[in-house]
Amino acid sequence: MALFQDLLRIDTSNPPGNETAAARLCAQALGEDGIESQLLGREPSRANVIARIKGDGSLPPLLLNAHLDVVPCEPELWSVPPFAGQIKDGWLYGRGAVDMKNMAALCIAVMRAIKRAGVRLKRDIIFCGSADEEAGSSVGALWLVEHHPELIRAQYGLGEVGGFSLHLGGRTFYPVMVAQKGVCWFTMRARGVPGHGSIPRRDGAVPRLAQAVAKLGSTRLPPHPTAALEGMMRGLSRGAHGPMKAALSLFANALVGPRLLELAGDNPNTRTIAALLSNTASPTMLSAGVKANVHPSSAECVVDGRMLPGQTREEFLSEIRAVVGEEIELDVFQEQPAVEMPSDTPLFTAIAETIAQIEPEARVVPYMITGFTDAYAFQQLGCTFYGFVPLRLPASGPAFTELFHGNDERVPVDGFLWGVNVLYELVLRICA
Numbered sequence: 329m330a331l332f333q334d335l336l337r338i339d340t341s342n343p344p345g346n347e348t349a350a351a352r353l354c355a356q357a358l359g360e361d362g363i364e365s366q367l368l369g370r371e372p373s374r375a376n377v378i379a380r381i382k383g384d385g386s387l388p389p390l391l392l393n394a395h396l397d398v399v400p401c402e403p404e405l406w407s408v409p410p411f412a413g414q415i416k417d418g419w420l421y422g423r424g425a426v427d428m429k430n431m432a433a434l435c436i437a438v439m440r441a442i443k444r445a446g447v448r449l450k451r452d453i454i455f456c457g458s459a460d461e462e463a464g465s466s467v468g469a470l471w472l473v474e475h476h477p478e479l480i481r482a483q484y485g486l487g488e489v490g491g492f493s494l495h496l497g498g499r500t501f502y503p504v505m506v507a508q509k510g511v512c513w514f515t516m517r518a519r520g521v522p523g524h525g526s527i528p529r530r531d532g533a534v535p536r537l538a539q540a541v542a543k544l545g546s547t548r549l550p551p552h553p554t555a556a557l558e559g560m561m562r563g564l565s566r567g568a569h570g571p572m573k574a575a576l577s578l579f580a581n582a583l584v585g586p587r588l589l590e591l592a593g594d595n596p597n598t599r600t601i602a603a604l605l606s607n608t609a610s611p612t613m614l615s616a617g618v619k620a621n622v623h624p625s626s627a628e629c630v631v632d633g634r635m636l637p638g639q640t641r642e643e644f645l646s647e648i649r650a651v652v653g654e655e656i657e658l659d660v661f662q663e664q665p666a667v668e669m670p671s672d673t674p675l676f677t678a679i680a681e682t683i684a685q686i687e688p689e690a691r692v693v694p695y696m697i698t699g700f701t702d703a704y705a706f707q708q709l710g711c712t713f714y715g716f717v718p719l720r721l722p723a724s725g726p727a728f729t730e731l732f733h734g735n736d737e738r739v740p741v742d743g744f745l746w747g748v749n750v751l752y753e754l755v756l757r758i759c760a
């Protein structure tokens with residue numbers, strides 16, 4: 329707990345990151361039980377920390393990952409200072425409390441306990457505290473994959489996002505992230521003829537772009553059910569009762585799902601499921617024009633596009649074309665493929681068995697996220713990497729999604745300690 333609090337007291341807001349102080353603290357804590365660490369990075373202020381406990385080598389390594397940077401915050405909107413590591417009413421507050429200095433503290437506590445107990449391991453256990461996840465990982469996990477793959481290569485890996493209690497219909501679920509959507513960020517551009525603004529033009533760049541933006545903003549792209557979403561909805565449906573039981577698994581159905589989502593109305597749950605059933609395109613930035621009385625020659629909108637596993641850039645852009653028409657130019661400027669891991673692995677079974685042992689009434693479900701994580705980097709080395717950071721949240725408290733990147737980010741102290749126990753049991757199950 330003390331290490332967790334001390335990590336929260338180091339401001340690693342990214343940008344600029346400055347993760348080195350946090351990496352040093354991790355190395356120092358591991359060193360107290362004789363576990364050696366290396367600090368590695370492209371820039372002195374942006375270190376990654378890597379440590380390893382050796383097994384007998386009969387099985388390939390397990391990787392435990394936590395990124396050490398955090399997203400910026402607005403301290404004036406918090407009820408406590410965000411970098412004080414303060415405990416109030418049984419909750420530990422701080423930027424990074426759930427995203428994801430909790431995992432760094434969990435991993436280090438578990439590795440130290442295993443080292444102290446002298447457990448005989450079949451696999452090496454690797455801890456990787458990575459920099460820069462919140463800004464694309466180019467000096468973090470992606471840099472490590474490129475420059476030090478031998479230090480982080482593993483058969484199995486655990487990191488964000490998953491493992492928190494999800495309370496639904498009186499049941500508790502623990503989602504295990506097995507898939508994440510890919511990124512396809514692009515610019516939409518409309519061209520027009522420059523001229524005097526006192527004479528309106530229907531074919532002006534701004535009105536044409538505005539029409540395309542309005543259409544894109546109000547259209548759901550075609551459904552493409554994935555194994556990850558079907559597994560997730562089936563798992564939730566098995567744990568549910570009453571009318572929810574049948575409805576839940578139908579959300580993942582290509583024919584019925586979109587209808588059901590319309591009927592269920594617009595709320596955070598239906599928005600999330602809709603975003604997991606289709607590729608998505610959110611217009612996020614607009615620019616056009618230099619003067620009030622001049623028709624501009626072009627108008628642009630940046631669009632946050634996300635692709636499901638199995639989708640190509642061409643398929644995605646043709647869906648966008650079908651909405652905005654042929655005359656709008658589309659320029660992709662950033663792309664990252666989706667990630668989809670199988671969920672019928674010994675690693676998934678080990679997680680399910682560990683939860684069954686510690687919280688028998690809860691259920692483990694596979695889970696897909698709309699964002700991206702360092703899983704994308706590690707899977708390039710052949711790692712089966714799941715999002716699982718065990719954290720027990722009370723049914724009456726804030727949901728995980730409110731805490732993640734939220735104001736007053738916090739964890740219940742007892743729920744964090746529960747996580748230490750779960751991760752310890754899980755790592756033993758996989759490695760001992």
Ligand SMILES: [Zn+2]
Binds near residue numbers: 395427428461488
């Ligand atoms: Zn994160």
